[in-house]
Amino acid sequence: MGWRLIRIYTILVYMFMFLPIAVVVLLSFNANQFGSFPMTGLSTHWFEVLWENDAIMRAFRTSIVLGLMTAVISTVLGVLASLALVRYKVPGRNLITTMLIAPILVPEVVLAVALLLFLNFLDIGKSFTLLLLGHVIFTLPFVILVVQARLVSIKRDVEEAALSLGASPRQTFFAITLPLLMPAVAAGGLFAFTISFDDITGTLFWKPGGIETVPTQIFSMLRNSISPEINALGTVMIVLTVGLPLIGAAIARTLATRSGG
Amino acid sequence: MSAVSLSNIVKRFGDYTAVHQMSLDIEEGSFVTLLGPSGCGKTTTLRMIAGLLDPSEGEIAIKGKRVNDVPIHKRNLGLVFQNYALFPHKTVADNVAFGLNYRNVGKEEARRKVAEALELVQLPDLGARYPKELSGGQQQRIALARAIVIEPDVLLLDEPLSALDANLREDMRVELKRIQQSIGVTTVFVTHDQTEALAMSDQIIVMSEGRVEQIGAPEEVYNTPATEFVAQFLGASNLLSAKCTAVEGGEIELDLPSFPRIVIPGERAPGVAGTGPVRLVIRAEKLHLHPAGSTAEGMLNVDAIVENVDYQGQSARYFLRVGDHQMQAINMIEDHPFAAGAKVALRFRAKDCAALPVETNP
Numbered sequence: 001m002g003w004r005l006i007r008i009y010t011i012l013v014y015m016f017m018f019l020p021i022a023v024v025v026l027l028s029f030n031a032n033q034f035g036s037f038p039m040t041g042l043s044t045h046w047f048e049v050l051w052e053n054d055a056i057m058r059a060f061r062t063s064i065v066l067g068l069m070t071a072v073i074s075t076v077l078g079v080l081a082s083l084a085l086v087r088y089k090v091p092g093r094n095l096i097t098t099m100l101i102a103p104i105l106v107p108e109v110v111l112a113v114a115l116l117l118f119l120n121f122l123d124i125g126k127s128f129t130l131l132l133l134g135h136v137i138f139t140l141p142f143v144i145l146v147v148q149a150r151l152v153s154i155k156r157d158v159e160e161a162a163l164s165l166g167a168s169p170r171q172t173f174f175a176i177t178l179p180l181l182m183p184a185v186a187a188g189g190l191f192a193f194t195i196s197f198d199d200i201t202g203t204l205f206w207k208p209g210g211i212e213t214v215p216t217q218i219f220s221m222l223r224n225s226i227s228p229e230i231n232a233l234g235t236v237m238i239v240l241t242v243g244l245p246l247i248g249a250a251i252a253r254t255l256a257t258r259s260g261g
Numbered sequence: 262m263s264a265v266s267l268s269n270i271v272k273r274f275g276d277y278t279a280v281h282q283m284s285l286d287i288e289e290g291s292f293v294t295l296l297g298p299s300g301c302g303k304t305t306t307l308r309m310i311a312g313l314l315d316p317s318e319g320e321i322a323i324k325g326k327r328v329n330d331v332p333i334h335k336r337n338l339g340l341v342f343q344n345y346a347l348f349p350h351k352t353v354a355d356n357v358a359f360g361l362n363y364r365n366v367g368k369e370e371a372r373r374k375v376a377e378a379l380e381l382v383q384l385p386d387l388g389a390r391y392p393k394e395l396s397g398g399q400q401q402r403i404a405l406a407r408a409i410v411i412e413p414d415v416l417l418l419d420e421p422l423s424a425l426d427a428n429l430r431e432d433m434r435v436e437l438k439r440i441q442q443s444i445g446v447t448t449v450f451v452t453h454d455q456t457e458a459l460a461m462s463d464q465i466i467v468m469s470e471g472r473v474e475q476i477g478a479p480e481e482v483y484n485t486p487a488t489e490f491v492a493q494f495l496g497a498s499n500l501l502s503a504k505c506t507a508v509e510g511g512e513i514e515l516d517l518p519s520f521p522r523i524v525i526p527g528e529r530a531p532g533v534a535g536t537g538p539v540r541l542v543i544r545a546e547k548l549h550l551h552p553a554g555s556t557a558e559g560m561l562n563v564d565a566i567v568e569n570v571d572y573q574g575q576s577a578r579y580f581l582r583v584g585d586h587q588m589q590a591i592n593m594i595e596d597h598p599f600a601a602g603a604k605v606a607l608r609f610r611a612k613d614c615a616a617l618p619v620e621t622n623p
Binding site: 155158175 | 311332334335337339342346347348350359362363404407408417
């Protein structure tokens with residue numbers, strides 16, 4: 001009896017969480033000209049409209065470029081920072097770690113305003129670079145957390161063995177440490193990309209005029225009217241932000257099994 | 262010219278001194294063991310030879326060349342770890358070939374050398390496997406193959422057998438010694454296991470608290486311990502307070518309560534200079550238990566009481582009381598072990614005893 005109640009309750013919670021998403025996906029295939037029920041037939045019409053909407057496609061390209069650049073920069077910085085913090089005796093290691101992780105803990109709005117004020121103070125205007133910088137700041141902690149955890153599990157012995165066999169420290173990093181770190185690097189990069197791709201709060205504050213990412217574009221479109229193409233866009237976003245990490249996790253798992261965890 | 266020579270090596274970690282003023286010459290082609298309990302500085306010493314740690318003071322030379330400022334990857338050493346440290350993302354063949362990539366070795370030659378090394382460790386068919394598909398013993402053989410394929414000047418082994426289970430450990434011990442002899446590489450072996458040290462080494466360096474206690478061949482270290490620490494660390498020994506009453510004609514006369522007068526050969530007490538208090542060392546397996554009342558010619562006879570018996574199958578360890586002395590004896594069991602509480606006759610030969618000067622520092 002108790003178990004049955006819990007089961008029903010669980011199902012209800014899941015419905016509450018996922019029904020809206022399901023509705024968006026469902027409605028994106030609606031032939032109706034309004035973005036709401038009733039369904040009048042299945043059609044990919046709204047995806048075509050979306051494809052032809054220059055503003056959205058431009059925002060889409062911006063988001064992809066921004067996401068990729070964020071992912072690359074965050075991953076490189078994250079790997080370097082983790083290496084320094086795990087492998088070397090850095091004075092104030094705990095403090096640095098906390099500082100690097102802090103952007104997760106600080107409310108995003110605060111972080112957004114702070115960075116903006118700081119740059120105003122330095123008399124630097126808003127730009128794409130600033131937007132990129134902001135995204136790097138709050139995706140970096142995720143990369144560091146994932147990469148550090150993995151790095152701790154890579155035994156120092158293995159690197160020492162490579163050194164003893166004649167590989168220089170740099171050669172050891174590229175031949176041994178990095179390949180063993182790869183699942184975490186891939187996962188960290190994917191995290192960074194999806195978080196950047198998804199972000200709206202910071203982006204609203206930091207983006208220069210004339211540049212829109214997908215989330216800010218949707219946001220501004222919603223202010224005018226609820227167009228069914230937003231449903232289609234939502235579906236595309238869901239596929240990207242849910243699908244990519246899943247693919248990433250699958251890749252990471254295959255890599256991990258191959259390299260013995 | 263010695264293969265490895267340490268002169269006045271000191272290693273400090275902050276205020277803690279891990280190795281005190283250590284000097285050591287390791288002969289070309291020999292198998293030398295650093296033996297001691299954990300924290301005695303043996304691994305620290307090995308890591309300094311490897312170049313993984315820098316000595317705070319002193320000089321390290323390999324083949325007559327000072328290497329203090331030579332980084333590990335330019336020292337041409339073979340290093341084998343307790344936990345194998347194979348590269349998990351590379352096949353066995355690629356693991357073994359790894360060191361050859363950084364040397365001027367052609368592809369064909371590298372393949373030949375890898376095959377030879379795998380042959381030497383008796384695992385010629387595993388080249389295509391990944392390390393996690395191998396057993397612990399196999400992994401350690403591969404680690405050994407990887408270390409010797411580069412023809413190192415010195416092979417450094419850091420407790421390579423400790424992670425293996427008991428049976429395998431003995432096999433690997435024999436195997437390791439065979440491989441070392443067949444290629445004749447100078448080897449420095451670190452262990453806390455006296456059996457390994459005694460069985461494999463040409464020379465044993467017994468260490469304690471960052472200091473060398475004794476350097477010598479296995480028999481020498483075992484039979485004539487230079488310090489109380491060595492006497493107690495190697496095998497089970499009885500250490501009794503005695504008085505040296507005479508030193509004459511290359512013989513030393515010892516006196517202690519409840520025992521007859523013991524006269525031991527001078528070479529069993531190299532540290533004893535004159536009369537006065539000394540420590541008598543007698544190994545537990547040199548004390549033979551016999552039924553009470555029996556005596557034997559040419560042996561020293563003492564009455565003892567068995568206080569406790571530690572039954573070990575083929576042998577037994579007896580905890581004995583002789584007068585006021587607590588002693589241990591390890592004997593093979595003929596029929597039945599002596600029972601606790603039994604009165605026994607204890608026999609031993611004077612020449613199996615050794616004497617040490619009494620150490621002033623604790």
